[in-house]
Amino acid sequence: TQLLEQSPQFLSIQEGENLTVYCNSSSVFSSLQWYRQEPGEGPVLLVTVVTGGEVKKLKRLTFQFGDARKDSSLHITAAQPGDTGLYLCAGLTSGTYKYIFGTGTRLKVLA
């Protein structure tokens, strides 16, 4: 069974702090996505990474795909209350055409 473990599970920080969320697996993925989900809504795609070692920046968010394409990280600089939500990673295994979602990291940024 493929598993995507995210850590930490919960994170409560003050506005302005930096944080990193990790997404780890023993499986190799052809691509990996990060989503944010807010209460009462479906997940919204933040980024897709496809190349081992790839780094993508989206304003204050930096995403990295591991060299071996088994893990990924999301780093948020100077977190804001608007960053509050459930962050999910999702990996796509080559040939299966279905995403395996991570266990999720619930982030709360306090003003």
Place this chain on the structure above:
Amino acid sequence: KAGVTQTPRYLIKTRGQQVTLSCSPISGHRSVSWYQQTPGQGLQFLFEYFSETQRNKGNFPGRFSGRQFSNSRSEMNVSTLELGDSALYLCASSFAGLAGTDTQYFGPGTRLTVL
């Protein structure tokens, strides 16, 4: 452009009943995927439909089924409901399907409670 819509948003059923959930994808999208989200198991893939054909399925019992119509709208059915079926059911649409970098757009979900 309208987003993915799901109806109903909330549903309460009792054990043994069956339920049908509906999803209207973004106009022009031909792929619809269904997911179950629970606090314990997270977000799990149920199945994907593309051009009225089930193209992929996850590891759920046969009580969970779906279909897609010619206008790409999709329905999901759960028969003989169990307490453990209580979850948020999410639908996602994309243009070409789960092919790597194609973006999935999720609906707001249907919250199903089984009593």
